[in-house]
Amino acid sequence: MRLNHLMTVSPAGGADKFPVDESLVTEDFYEAVNGKWAEQATIPSDHATTGGFRDLVDNIEKTLMHDFADLLAGKLEPANPEMAEFKKLYTLTSDADEREKVGTAPLKPVLAKIEALKDFADLNAHLVEWFKTDLPTPLDIGVDADMKNTSQYALYVDAPSLFLPDKTYYAKDNPAAKQLLPIFTQTAVKLLELAGYTEDKATTVVEQAKQFDAQIAPHVKSSEEAADYVKMYNPFPLADVDAKLDHIDLTAVVKGLINDTPAQVILPQPLFFDAANDILSPANFDLIKSWMLVKTVMGASGVLTEEFRQVGGAYSRALSGQKQARSREKAAFYLATGTFSQVVGDYYGRKYFGEKAKADVRQMVLKMANVYQQRLKTNDWLSAATREKAIVKLQKLTIKVGYPDKIDALFSKFKIDENKSLFDNLQAITEIIIDNHFSRWGHPVDRDRWEMSADTVNAYYSPSNNEIVFPAAILQAPFYSLKQSSSANYGGIGAVIAHEISHAFDNNGSQFDEFGNLNNWWTDADLDHFKGLAQAMIKEFDGIEFAGQKVNGKLTVSENIADGGGLSCALEAAKSEADVDLRAFFINWGNVWRMKATTEYMQLLLSIDVHAPAKLRANVQVKNLDDFYQTFGVKAGDGMYLAPADRVKIW
Template sequence: MHTTHFAAGQPGGSATTFPVDESLLNQDLYDAVNGKWAEQATIPADHASTGGFMDLVDNIEHTLMADFDDLLAGKLTPANPEMAEFKKFYTLTRDFAGREQAGAAPLKPYLAKIEALQNFADLNAALVDFYREGIPTPITLSVDPDMKDTSNYALYVDAPNLILPDKTYYAKDNPAAKQLLPIYTQMATKLLTMVGYSEDDAAKLVDQTKQFDALIAPHVKSSEEAADYVKDYNPFPLADVAAKTDALDLTSAVTALLGATPDQAILPQPTYFDAIGDLLTPANFPLVKSWILVKTVLGASGTLTEDFRQVGGTYGRALSGQKQARSQEKAAYYLASGYFSQVVGDYYGRKYFGEAAKADVRKMVLKMAGVYQNRLAANDWLSEATRKKAVVKLQKLTIKVGYPDKIDPLYAKFKVDTTKSLFDNAQAFDEIALAEHFGHWGHPVDREKWDMSANTVNAYYSPSNNEIVFPAAILQKPFYSLEQSSSTNYGGIGAVMAHEISHAFDNNGAQFDEFGNLNNWWTDADLAHFKDLSQAMIKEFDGIDFAGQKVNGKLTVSENIADAGGLSCALEAAKSAADVDLRAFFINWANVWRMKATTEYMQLLLSIDVHAPAKLRADVQVKNLDDFYTTFNVQPGDGMYLKPADRVKIW
């Protein structure tokens, strides 16, 4: 159900070397390492940020776009049937003239279905089709591993997403809504006129959409609440959930989709379903209908004409402070590679990473796991009973490196119909993917699947699989290179590896056992002490001023615990190497967090991202490590000094 990402869209470090300001090392590590870079770095107009993560993303984009130009030109032969279909689909995404000619016509039949709805009885009759076609509905359904029995799938019944990024934006004293909702309104109204609605009708539809969105907002979780994802596990008898509303026949829809009727459903947001009877009333039906229609038009905008794409991205760009949309060519590449992500990842991993690198990195991960096991064995606050369980969990950890051994069978089902529009092909793929998703019901969980493609610059831990995954794309400079010293590599990829291992023992991951099941394996006393240590980590970050706002220690605690454990474990590994250089270790740790971003993007991340700001990840964590003080001669009164009593040490 949940995966815990290393960076989740936060760009950092850079492979380019800039001089370190020696005078600042004991005052502000991040500024000492990255200040000179930041002075000259410019954020590209089609980006919200720049820096090392984003540099790697841009480099991979450049490399793959060049390769796929050769593919389209016939200079590169598809390596497999899935790649041949990708070539056809990429050709469609790049056929800009064909997209202009089709206009909004491919979307019209779907809008007609929505327009035909007169009441909830009509919606109920169309409900199964809407789920199969991916048309938005006020109740979302998914089939994911049961958090208490991860070998088998469970039905999750949830609330839809809000227009604003987080429910906190809806508070009367939050000024962001006053800036953002008019931009959303203007964008959505314009899109509706582009598909043929009058200005007055478009304005009414968008106003009703916002009304329904505002009714939903009080009953869903904030990002801070959602970050405690163990609390998503709220099983109820399906009959009880279905009885919450008489507007929709949820049991019949679920039975039609799954081919069976589950006994229970898991509600990540039960308060939403306590309110669902008051939301889905005959008086509110016009609002619900408008909300479905507007969301459908927005969702389609990227697969229609260039004007649709440009207008449809307006709100997202305002949220992140991005000055302009990607070029048509880049957008076509991302659209095609998004649908064929694992196919593109397989190509990238095999060509630019390979089996030898896979084996080398795997060895490094195993070494980090060994260091972690030694640290657990020497831990001075866990009882022997809990320590033994922790070691068992670590030993059962699955490690995935580079790229999967085989392409996910889903992609063999994607067949491009070149006589149809881009929209129609994309819609067909969506329906195939949804059918496969609901088709998981009644089958054992496939633990071989990857949640990220190999060309993704990131890494993750999955508590439900008890696995750590390192896609090929992150396994390069500045994180990892055979040309870098061992200490530099440990400060980069070593800390990433140990960060992901630490997620098995953060405030969320620690509640799952070695099989990935939600199951308390702690003694009461150890758990109470761990919660105290977690509280200390919350306090260390909470309320720090950043980008005109404050860091939320509760929202970021799991990632901060993982950063702390990852950094201390990587430090120990670096110290065990013959060529240890702790200065290089700490400098590369700061280097990988190199990031320059728009104020809007930084403020958005502060509201919704479970990671602390990149600069603080670099600066705050090192203050907890005694070796940092001796390496840079940090003394009381220095900017990087933290009293020994305030240094947080968990793993």
């Protein structure tokens, strides 16, 4: 239930190798910049995409796999105790023979626990244990910052997740579901068989699980609805929520998890709880058990035998159009590094980024924030009162660059027992993570914590912390390089930085104050004007044909507002430099969105992703900027032309 706006970026590599097609610049800017590359680009069989973003991830993967091979071989000494434990886990994830020998045996006692449940009274007796050991539960409970008082934690009670990617897939006329559900069914049945179930029993379990899942779907939010963060905040007295659940003792579960009974809880999806009594009913108990069994085998698919992993990944590969699973070696790498994420990030950040680069980029962020502040001061549609509060919010913005000063203390608790199975070790770590999560209750919110490791090619803004975070991995070419002109850097990292700043003032972030609290600081007139501008951004993207489907302007509006503000602000910064080259600025903006993807993956993103397709992020936003027309000579009648009255300018 994090509130972070994650900016999924797609940088490009080797831009000089593929020249701009001048004949296309005024018709399709993205194709002009990236078309030559796309002609020769092929999507690797174990990927759903290729392009700059994927290339940077793959390069980091190659670098770290090489380094950690030396770690396993004893050629590289662990830099700290946490890295020593990571080495032990990586040894276990890489030991294919041992994993085959152990087989599915560690999973069977977990499935037996679920099978042994008799009724809701029995489930209630075990539900606290279920949460603490990460077994599937028909409710989700978590601790996170209170959106109206972000210095303190609140308890969030939510609906469970669905099997299919979004509730829209459950519509009778959804063609994707007709293709995906049979693959999901085959995957789940085969996994249960590998875990010792007969084919008939496995088939019955999966059919029952799908029946329960289908009952949940009408009562949860779609991705479009969930993109409105403010509507997540629905406080209710705990007693009132508990009263809606005849067969789940919610109060007892909460007390067992946090050793307290809060007066209220937050329901991100209150409509589910209006229907929960009918869904979580004795008549459905066998269906719920089957749903738990399917969730359990699907969740364990990556940590047992190679056949279990290959079978378990079939559904996600169908979702994305990925033709083959990762190699066994890459799977072992990602399982180990994902578990010790901040430890790996600390190693990557210190070795490949360093304190000097950290300081340099921080100065660039501060410079972009100053440019943004000047733009706010000269804004022509905000009243003085709102403008003043916007500037205060900007000045209070926390900036995190590169990697944390120290590794999160949580990772020092991860101890690997080399005499136990990989499954059991990962289960022990999961329980430590869950215990740590619920132990936050009653303590002040830790604002020093990072939500991404330094080796992640991404960036984010957190409304609840009013902070922007730039992991080290994104701070390289083509985003940022001393070999690039200042204008090219502004078209890359400058636009990324300003994008994240803009999230503080998008349709979601604008409703949080300088402390990260949900608190309206706008005058009524300014807010109405802003909503009108946001509606114009929705209209600009809504219904654009892409990958055989259409863009959802409401789903993507916050990211589109941030893109527009980020690009506009970065442009102004580029123009302030003595060596300004707007052609280089715009071309690098086009470069960073370079991506080639499977049709399945593009269609999946159109359904669930708050970002517009990469090509449209490159093409649509530049149409809103007058300088683009002057730089490339775009005229009325050209494909890239947008009438001045239709150009959306917010920040």
